[in-house]
Amino acid sequence: MNRNIHPPGSGRRRSISDPLAVALQPPANESQQEREGRLRAEQEAKKRSDTIDKMLRDSERRSRKQKQIKVLLLGQSESGKSTTLKQFQLLHTPESFHQERIAWRFVIYLNLLRSVRRILDAIAPEDAAHDDDDYDAGEPAAIVISAHGNGHAGGSAPHGGSGIPYERYLRSLAPLLELEQRLLQQLSDPEENADNEATHLPRGSLDSRSSHDAGEPLPRIVIPAGTSHSLPTSPVSAGAGAEPSVRTTSNWKKAFSLGRIQSPKSAHSGELQGWWEDPEDPVHTINRSAPCIAELWRDKRVRQKLAEKRIRLEESSGFYLDQLDRITAKMYFPTDDDVLKARLKTTGVVEHTFKVSNPEFRGVEWKIYDVGGARNQRQAWAPYFDDVDAIIFLAPISAFDQVLAEDPRMNRLEDSLYLWKHVISNKLLSNVNIILFLNKTDLLRKKLESGVKLRHHMPHYRDKPNNYESVYSYFKNKFGAIHQTHSPNRDRELYIHGTSVIDTRSTRTIIMTVRDIILQGNLKNTALI
Numbered sequence: 183m184n185r186n187i188h189p190p191g192s193g194r195r196r197s198i199s200d201p202l203a204v205a206l207q208p209p210a211n212e213s214q215q216e217r218e219g220r221l222r223a224e225q226e227a228k229k230r231s232d233t234i235d236k237m238l239r240d241s242e243r244r245s246r247k248q249k250q251i252k253v254l255l256l257g258q259s260e261s262g263k264s265t266t267l268k269q270f271q272l273l274h275t276p277e278s279f280h281q282e283r284i285a286w287r288f289v290i291y292l293n294l295l296r297s298v299r300r301i302l303d304a305i306a307p308e309d310a311a312h313d314d315d316d317y318d319a320g321e322p323a324a325i326v327i328s329a330h331g332n333g334h335a336g337g338s339a340p341h342g343g344s345g346i347p348y349e350r351y352l353r354s355l356a357p358l359l360e361l362e363q364r365l366l367q368q369l370s371d372p373e374e375n376a377d378n379e380a381t382h383l384p385r386g387s388l389d390s391r392s393s394h395d396a397g398e399p400l401p402r403i404v405i406p407a408g409t410s411h412s413l414p415t416s417p418v419s420a421g422a423g424a425e426p427s428v429r430t431t432s433n434w435k436k437a438f439s440l441g442r443i444q445s446p447k448s449a450h451s452g453e454l455q456g457w458w459e460d461p462e463d464p465v466h467t468i469n470r471s472a473p474c475i476a477e478l479w480r481d482k483r484v485r486q487k488l489a490e491k492r493i494r495l496e497e498s499s500g501f502y503l504d505q506l507d508r509i510t511a512k513m514y515f516p517t518d519d520d521v522l523k524a525r526l527k528t529t530g531v532v533e534h535t536f537k538v539s540n541p542e543f544r545g546v547e548w549k550i551y552d553v554g555g556a557r558n559q560r561q562a563w564a565p566y567f568d569d570v571d572a573i574i575f576l577a578p579i580s581a582f583d584q585v586l587a588e589d590p591r592m593n594r595l596e597d598s599l600y601l602w603k604h605v606i607s608n609k610l611l612s613n614v615n616i617i618l619f620l621n622k623t624d625l626l627r628k629k630l631e632s633g634v635k636l637r638h639h640m641p642h643y644r645d646k647p648n649n650y651e652s653v654y655s656y657f658k659n660k661f662g663a664i665h666q667t668h669s670p671n672r673d674r675e676l677y678i679h680g681t682s683v684i685d686t687r688s689t690r691t692i693i694m695t696v697r698d699i700i701l702q703g704n705l706k707n708t709a710l711i
């Protein structure tokens with residue numbers, strides 16, 4: 183019969199045929215006193231062994247931690263987090279960055295199509311904009327291609343009073359709007375998307391209900407087919423301001439990689455090519471529509487309308503209209519800069535791991551976490567707070583005259599300041615290195631030069647000079663003062679950089695400096711130096 187020869191609770195049994203088990207058997211004629219003494223000794227031995235096990239486990243965890251540095255990218259939506267992550271990738275894993283460029287081609291097309299849609303929405307005749315029987319902004323939505331193309335707002339002036347041939351533009355560009363929908367579906371198609379990651383279009387940015395959850399239906403867009411003389415009702419307004427987002431990068435990249443196209447690789451560069459021979463490739467529709475997009479964009483009346491409505495497309499994310507010939511070319515292949523400018527909203531958390539080969543870095547593994555910055559994404563931040571070594575917080579300081587897409591009552595800079603205060607006052611983060619990127623300085627400079635006055639949006643700025651240097655140092659002091667007042671750790675140093683993270687050269691230098699700061703801070707914290 184087998185019997186338990188281990189201290190109580192060990193839960194392990196050893197066969198009597200095991201020589202060790204035989205040796206450890208209690209003497210056959212053990213007295214009660216001897217038995218109690220033996221059990222006591224066994225229990226103490228077990229306690230000692232458990233303590234040693236725990237010490238070993240702690241030590242292993244410590245050494246693993248010392249070899250891993252976790253950096254969290256934080257900031258509101260469109261602050262530049264994912265772009266910063268791309269810069270880290272470009273610096274440390276350039277091969278994989280370059281391999282993914284082809285998938286970004288589709289995002290760039292989507293960005294371009296969105297600009298077209300925003301223009302069409304801006305020039306849509308006012309009286310036609312909101313009286314569509316079929317359109318209900320609160321409804322589950324989808325692009326509807328009207329088979330007859332005659333059901334909407336007939337009788338509206340085709341030029342909308344501005345002289346802009348709206349209907350003609352709309353008809354010529356209808357294939358692009360259809361293509362946009364097809365690409366979005368491709369992003370979210372469960373057949374294509376093996377891991378069933380959610381993809382969705384949020385509601386229009388001017389709609390206060392635009393905050394959305396994954397899986398929420400697409401906005402409704404009505405596109406006329408054929409040569410109808412009637413006007414569709416605001417065919418783009420439901421989607422204007424809306425932007426595609428994907429939950430993780432890996433799946434959309436898979437869906438948009440050229441795996442579907444059996445193209446040969448160039449012997450020269452090793453890069454895929456030949457997609458333009460695939461008649462299904464979106465480049466054909468884009469390429470055919472290029473002259474009409476160019477005409478629309480160059481139309482002075484259209485520009486005037488955009489100016490009247492204070493729409494500055496040039497400053498918006500994913501703007502490619504100024505490089506139309508290149509982007510719409512049949513053999514267009516995105517450059518690094520194109521990828522850095524591409525806009526794809528993040529939902530969920532994206533992780534990027536890399537090692538720096540430099541011996542100074544002692545084989546440390548870096549993990550960068552990129553989170554979604556929209557309001558409905560921010561609840562995903564906190565779980566990372568108790569195990570992060572550094573935070574790079576991005577505040578787009580050019581956004582002082584803009585409002586949040588998800589809440590048009592909230593100024594974007596005020597939101598950044600609010601988020602900043604929230605993050606730096608968090609006690610869990612009191613020993614975490616904090617680096618602040620005052621981002622989009624290139625846009626700030628252009629905006630101030632074009633005459634936009636900071637004091638009109640932030641009255642406290644009063645009559646200080648409206649030039650870049652003065653405005654930049656105003657923001658730097660403002661963020662610095664909040665840190666000084668609200669940080670739970672008075673000794674924590676704050677590193678502030680003025681950045682334009684789409685600029686590879688300057689960002690590369692900043693990233694290397696930031697890497698050193700984080701590593702030193704981390705070594706200090708883990709008492710390695």
Ligand SMILES: Nc1nc2c(ncn2[C@@H]2O[C@H](COP(=O)(O)OP(=O)(O)OP(=O)(O)O)[C@@H](O)[C@H]2O)c(=O)[nH]1
Pocket residue numbers: 257258259260261262263264265266499500522523524525526527528529553554555556621622623624625681682683684685
């Ligand atoms: N001109 C300019 N554009 C920038 C800069 N930083 C980012 N962008 C662009 O701004 C857009 C938004 O940047 P993202 O990196 O996607 O923003 P994000 O913080 O990841 O946004 P969410 O994923 O929604 O949280 C992209 O099209 C970028 O190319 C900058 O410094 N200057």
Ligand SMILES: [Mg+2]
Pocket residue numbers: 263264265526527528552553554555
């Ligand atoms: Mg992002």
